[in-house]
Amino acid sequence: MATETLTTDEARTAGPSPRPDPTRPDPTRFARRELLVLVVLCAAQFMVALDFSILNVALPTIGTDLAMSPSTLQWAITAFALPSGGFLLLLGRTGDLFGRRRLFLGGLALFGAASLVATLAPTPTVFLVGRALQGVGAAAIVPTAMALLTTTFEEGPRRARALGVAGTLLSLGFTVGMVLGGVLTDTLGWRSTMAILAVATVVVLPLARLFLHESRHEGPNRPRLDVPGAVTVTGGLLAVIYALSTAAAHGFGHPDVLVALGVGAALLVAFVVVESRTRQPLVSLPLLRRRTVAWGNLGGLVTFSMMSTVVFVLTLYLQDVLGLDAFRTGLVFGVQGVLSVAAGVVAPRFVGRFGAPRTLVGALVGQGLFVAGLLTLGTGSGSVWLAVAGVSVASACHLGAIISYGVTATSGVADHQQGLVTGLVTTTQQVGITVGIPLLGVLATTAPSLERGVHLVLALDAAIVLVAAVVVGLGLRVWQPAGVRGAEAAAATA
Template identity: 70%
Template sequence: MATVSSQAAPPAAPQNSPSPAPAPSPAPAPAPPALTGRARLILIVLCAAQFMVALDFSVLNVALPVLGADLGLSPAALQWAVTAFALPSGGFLLLAGRIGDLYGRKKLFLTGLALFGAASLLATLAWDPASFLTGRALQGLGAAMIVPTGMSLLTTTFPEGPQRDRALGISGTLLSLGFTVGMVLGGVMTDALGWRSTMALLTLFSVIVLPLAPGLLPESRTPERPKLDVPGAVTVTGGLLSLIYALSTAAERGFGGADVLVTLVAGVALLTAFVIVESRSAAPLVSLPMLKRRTVAFGNLGGLVTFSMMSTVVFVLTLYLQETLGLSGFLTGLVFGVQGVLSVLAGSFAPKVIGRFGARRTLVVSLFGQGLLTAAILGIGATSGAIIAAVFVSLASMCHLGAIIAYGVTVTSGVPDEEQGLATGLVTTTQQVGITIGIPLLGVLATTGGSLYGGVRTVLALDAAILLGAGVVVALGLRRR
């Protein structure tokens, strides 16, 4: 039997009273504007140039013994095949970025492409050590022009927000992928076609990219034309050249050599002088107020650590897989090939993560993730561990990609267009120095004293600790105030 409520029912509403308006539904978030066909082509050209330079960092590494035997380079002199490129590519970055700001980024980008292509051809056809090392040094100088101006053209072409985040995501992915692909291609091409094919590949890249760039890329420069800060240019370029030489040479011979110690001290002294010069210059090469921006300072710190620590992990795991486990170069390449595939996946969704959670939070979480996953590689054994190494270095590289893209967005966000060359010059200098310093500072511990296996584990533990410590410092430095 049904029950009837004892409460009186509310009176019926009059027929002519208006019904209450429904609550407005939240407006959907506007979708980021799609890239036009021309914008896509510009992005392809700029990213292809960045990929080419990243490829050059590693494509020759596996070929060095064959190259040395062919050209008559002694084992002690083989390091110059790498150092001859690293010195100008890292030393002239800030200067090239500022020249592009003042006199035209497109002009300097095209000049760098042409120089890089001609230098790659010279290295391909090299007939003795001098001609080869000259080609490598000119490649490095061309790269110093391409990288900061290419990044500046990217950040000034794509407006701050989803479009720029997406463009930086693609660029960062290809940068990391180029380094990994270079390691794999270097071994395969050297075995099949000889070491000269690695330099010919770079020549081919520049021949394809250079004709497309003039008609596509917009010219951009600062509206004012202040005088170039010559004292600042001399001190920062000399300081970076000295520092990169010292660290690159220490990777081969340790820090005990007189030339290493002298250039290390000279590098620190010149960079200190650079800071003093910039504080007194009317038109400084590097704006000290920009360096005091928390986003610039702590963003670049995160970038420096993620690059240096990942390059170190790749170096020591290459030794572990080949020397300790006895894997062939081909199988070792497959391990890093998996890393490259996952890096591409990470690069595709990193901009969406940044859009959802912000670049600062993404950078911090990525540093912690890379550190924890690097620590997980300590599970490798003295007789087995290739699968552990492959899985965790690949996952760590995904966090590494997130950190690369997030720190680029962090550093360049909020910077006016006239200073984008400076900001991206700092970003790319951080990349080059990071790739350079990791192996000399930590990687050599794997090969000095004791067993290689024990040395690799020591390096991995220090690598993870540095990443986690940097994550804490960057998190504190980038707290919103």
């Protein structure tokens, strides 16, 4: 019965929705409680997104103040990225079983306390401990927030709109962090970049306690936590993320990188073996084989990894080639953020009109084409405006891909599996943000000239996105007529 429901829902996401009846109430309109829940969940995810980028500009100042060497300074970022990506699947499933609201509140409290520790840190060790605990808190917040969102908003126009708002604020948080980090560091010092997160938690936590209702898997058949699966997948993700983060600073030939990649690969293979044999797996392999889950997450991985790479190399280009200071560079990405907000408003309408899979493929094509347009960047002053236009429109397409891949990958999944599937979605986000820069960004800094390196990275970036658009489109069968897809789904359920 469960398979029949999932397959039918999968068919529904494959094609466009019918046009709404103008005489009926707006199906995307939120009830008052739904709006309050959305505000709380988006505020928490905005804080986490802010934390990903707010320290980037402040790193040199932190190194001077805490006497951290360049080789250890990268851990200011890695210490957060490791647990925030590595524990997502485990904590997403834990929320399914023991209460998403409870885990969300606990993650918020830990995130706020850790931010205070990082703010007041007198030594590098204390600072890095604070950053690592922030990462654990983020790993609890992100999947439970998305699971609470998808169980609050039923599948359809309202969920698409809610995911659109969440995706917009996620992208905006990353962009605002880059601008706000520079302003705060220059005016109040680097510690204010951590203090603002602690203050924000004090505001959001009581609101979350007031407005969120508990959500968990209920009933006599509630599964147990798959401990072997949890150990292998968490260890594998931690090892892979550590390897990719270290490769960004030391290259893929570094012994630590090679060892970590080997350990990570072995643990992830062991995880697949464990999940195929356990009666109550942490990750249902049949769920991973679902077309919408597999291809939707691939699209998400590509859009996140390649767009984070574009932002990284353009930051180098604007400052080191065109000579912009940090403030004006921040303004360039501020324009990007504004256009992303607009895209977040429009993208759910495209999802409703054309279907999430087709919107995902179209958004990937747009992202790839506008990144390719950045290959015309030169050294003249006019290149600044080309950079603003190109990265802004590419980012708008990127946001459309974020929203549509989230809708694609979570559609048709029962409420008791929402923590799992949203854990997969958010793991895709975190790994994507982590993987792009070490894989491609390092080419910009090792090329004969930075300008040539930036052009090489942008060309590879655009090619990967465009190829992925074709592959994801074929996997989701977006070019088949809706009637054919519906017939296939009906045959599968028979």
